[in-house]
Amino acid sequence: MRQSRGLLGLRLALVALLAGAVLGTGASAQAAASRVVIDYIDVLRAPEFRVYVDYLDAAGRPVPKLDARDLTVLLDGEPYKDEVGITQFKKSEERCAFVLLVNNAMLYSDVFEDQKKGLIEFVRGMRAKDMATVIYYNEQVFPLGDFTADKDELITAINGIPAPEKPKEAFLDALIAALDKFPEADPNFPRTRGIVMLADGLDQGLSDRTALANRLKKDLAPKAKAIGVKFYGLGYTVESNEGIQLMSLLQKNMGGYFTEIKTNQLNQLGSYFSKILDSVYGQYIISFVTSDLDSEEQHTIQININFKGQLAESTPLEFQPPPVAGTPWYVILGIIVGVLVGLGLLVGLIVFIAKRKKAEPEEEEEPERECPVCGEPLEPEAKTCESCLRTPHKAELKRIGGDWDGFIYIIAEEITTIGSREGDILIEDPTVSGKHAGIKIDDLKFELADFGSTNGTYVNGKRVSKQFLKAGDVVKLGNVDLKFNLA
Numbered sequence: 001m002r003q004s005r006g007l008l009g010l011r012l013a014l015v016a017l018l019a020g021a022v023l024g025t026g027a028s029a030q031a032a033a034s035r036v037v038i039d040y041i042d043v044l045r046a047p048e049f050r051v052y053v054d055y056l057d058a059a060g061r062p063v064p065k066l067d068a069r070d071l072t073v074l075l076d077g078e079p080y081k082d083e084v085g086i087t088q089f090k091k092s093e094e095r096c097a098f099v100l101l102v103n104n105a106m107l108y109s110d111v112f113e114d115q116k117k118g119l120i121e122f123v124r125g126m127r128a129k130d131m132a133t134v135i136y137y138n139e140q141v142f143p144l145g146d147f148t149a150d151k152d153e154l155i156t157a158i159n160g161i162p163a164p165e166k167p168k169e170a171f172l173d174a175l176i177a178a179l180d181k182f183p184e185a186d187p188n189f190p191r192t193r194g195i196v197m198l199a200d201g202l203d204q205g206l207s208d209r210t211a212l213a214n215r216l217k218k219d220l221a222p223k224a225k226a227i228g229v230k231f232y233g234l235g236y237t238v239e240s241n242e243g244i245q246l247m248s249l250l251q252k253n254m255g256g257y258f259t260e261i262k263t264n265q266l267n268q269l270g271s272y273f274s275k276i277l278d279s280v281y282g283q284y285i286i287s288f289v290t291s292d293l294d295s296e297e298q299h300t301i302q303i304n305i306n307f308k309g310q311l312a313e314s315t316p317l318e319f320q321p322p323p324v325a326g327t328p329w330y331v332i333l334g335i336i337v338g339v340l341v342g343l344g345l346l347v348g349l350i351v352f353i354a355k356r357k358k359a360e361p362e363e364e365e366e367p368e369r370e371c372p373v374c375g376e377p378l379e380p381e382a383k384t385c386e387s388c389l390r391t392p393h394k395a396e397l398k399r400i401g402g403d404w405d406g407f408i409y410i411i412a413e414e415i416t417t418i419g420s421r422e423g424d425i426l427i428e429d430p431t432v433s434g435k436h437a438g439i440k441i442d443d444l445k446f447e448l449a450d451f452g453s454t455n456g457t458y459v460n461g462k463r464v465s466k467q468f469l470k471a472g473d474v475v476k477l478g479n480v481d482l483k484f485n486l487a
Contacts, residue, residue: 033058036305036314039255039283040228044187046321047291052089052192052228053284053303054255055312062282064088066307073288074302074316084288090281095129095190097147098232099178100154101197102136102161105169107238108200111266115198116158118234118269122196123154125277131190133181134158137174138166139205139434141454143181171203171243172212173433175220175250177454184227191228192283194256196276198234198269201243201250205421205434209242213249219430221253230256232276234269295321395439395446397425400474400481409482415440418477419451431455431478439469446484448475455479 034057042050051073055063066086073080089096100119104112123132134144134157144157178195206212224231231254235244244260251258257279261272286303293299300316399407409418409425417423421434433453440447446469450457458476459467469475473484 034063034305034307034310034312036303036312037255038301038303038314038317039230040191041301041317041319042191043319043321048287048289049301049321050191051286051301051303053286053314054282055284055305055307062279063307064282066284066305070305070307071286072304072306073286074300074304075290075293076299077302077316080288080290082288082290084286087285087287088281089192089283089285090127092285093129094192094285095131095149096126096192096194096280097130097182097190098126098132098193099181099195100132100134100158101174101178101195101199102134102158103138103169103174103197103199104136104161104164104166105138106164106167107169109164111198111236112164114266114269116161118198118273119158119196120155121270122273122277123151123158125274126151127281134161135174135177135181136161137170137177138164139168139170140166140452141170141173141177143177147181168204169199169202170205170434171199171201172206172215172220172430173454175216176430179220179223179227179229180454182227182229192280193227193229194232194276194280195224195229196232196273198236198261199243199247200236200238200240201245201247202239209246213246215430216246216250217253221250224254230254231258232256232279233258234272234276235260236266293321295323395441395469395484395486397475397482397484400483402480411439411441411446413441417451427477427480429478429480432480433478436477453477 034055037054037056039052039054042052055066057063066088068084068086071084071086073084100122102115102119108115126132129149131147131149132154133147134154136142136144144161145153148154174197175195182193183189203212231247231250233247233251233256235247235258237244237260248258257276259272259275261269265272298318298320300318302316303314305312395411397409397411399405399409413424415438416425417435417438418425418427418432419435419437420427420429420432423435423438427436431454433451433455435451436453437448437450437457440449447466448457448459448464448469449466450464455478456463458464459469459473461474461476469484471485475482475484
């Protein structure tokens with residue numbers, strides 16, 4: 001009996017030893033699967049550089065409590081040997097900026113209230129210094145104010161979103177509008193930026209899923225990367241899981257966080273939105289100072305982290321420092337002297353002209369009248385010029401630049417609508433809204449009106465809501481330039 005128990009003990013010891021070896025191997029593999037991702041390097045503060053880094057474990061969770069001793073910074077492949085600072089974002093002085101996207105299409109009527117509650121929990125979890133803005137969308141996009149750190153204002157905006165009433169959802173237009181909210185080159189605006197949403201990833205206005213995927217990957221993702229915007233999405237299947245795949249693709253190309261929500265998890269949306277904040281606040285800011293980098297050349301930075309004996313290496317990121325500021329004193333002095341001399345001459349010229357005008361008797365001139373259609377000078381008492389009297393009530397818009405340069409759109413109806421998805425004139429361009437603008441003909445006048453487009457309507461470089469057009473005016477819809485002329 002003693003021998004049997006001894007044999008059993010030996011067997012149990014061997015099993016425990018083998019289990020320990022397996023578990024140890026698994027733990028090592030998990031640790032080895034940790035990864036370092038460089039999100040962005042801020043060069044606007046040069047010679048100080050700040051690198052925004054995610055250090056994630058095998059499960060994709062941020063790893064806390066790193067310090068500078070765990071880091072190796074490589075500049076152009078060579079170790080940086082001076083002092084390096086490291087701060088976890090949650091404890092940093094820097095702010096975050098979020099665009100909160102709310103879907104209120106009819107397809108989302110069953111989860112609409114859960115969606116709002118989850119986003120309100122997200123707002124409550126934000127730090128006091130962070131800021132956000134709210135956009136809701138169905139078949140159109142509706143921005144609700146500018147960025148603010150006032151949580152009560154944000155919660156009021158979310159609660160004030162009307163119940164779903166439109167059948168379609170413009171997923172792509174909503175993302176474009178969200179990206180457009182972030183400035184490209186403002187050193188005072190938060191560098192950590194994100195789009196936060198619950199969606200199914202479908203766009204009923206774009207039936208070609210392959211084309212939509214290409215747009216997201218080739219157009220939106222590079223723009224988001226360029227301005228430092230991440231995608232923080234929760235996916236919920238309403239009609240098809242194709243949209244979930246598109247949202248996952250966005251996260252892979254933009255960075256950020258994505259998870260799919262099941263029906264029985266909708267009452268837990270608050271906790272899932274909180275996980276997004278954990279992901280954001282778990283980021284590290286690594287800072288260093290150097291003036292040894294040539295501003296006319298591209299450089300690389302790599303962050304390696306050796307934490308608890310396990311090494312993780314980032315992919316090198318290319319960057320270019322800004323030109324070194326500073327102008328010699330003699331150049332500055334020369335500029336100041338030149339400005340003063342120029343001002344003296346200008347004042348003298350103004351005084352001379354004023355005296356001459358005073359000496360000359362003023363002649364009253366009749367104001368010159370112009371044709372309201374073509375802008376040409378009118379004969380006395382004429383309402384329109386002879387040319388316009390002979391011209392049919394038609395006009396045209398001619399494309400300027402791009403692959404469609406020279407293409408002409410005819411304006412012949414009393415009201416001509418323009419858009420990328422619907423209208424009398426269809427312009428296939430991502431910056432043109434589905435129903436962008438229209439032109440109304442009234443008494444030989446052509447009135448242009450914006451329909452609340454995402455990227456605006458401009459005449460001769462000035463944004464307008466309504467504007468009468470003259471021959472030769474340049475109309476800009478999104479990024480598309482058109483020259484207005486009478487037909």
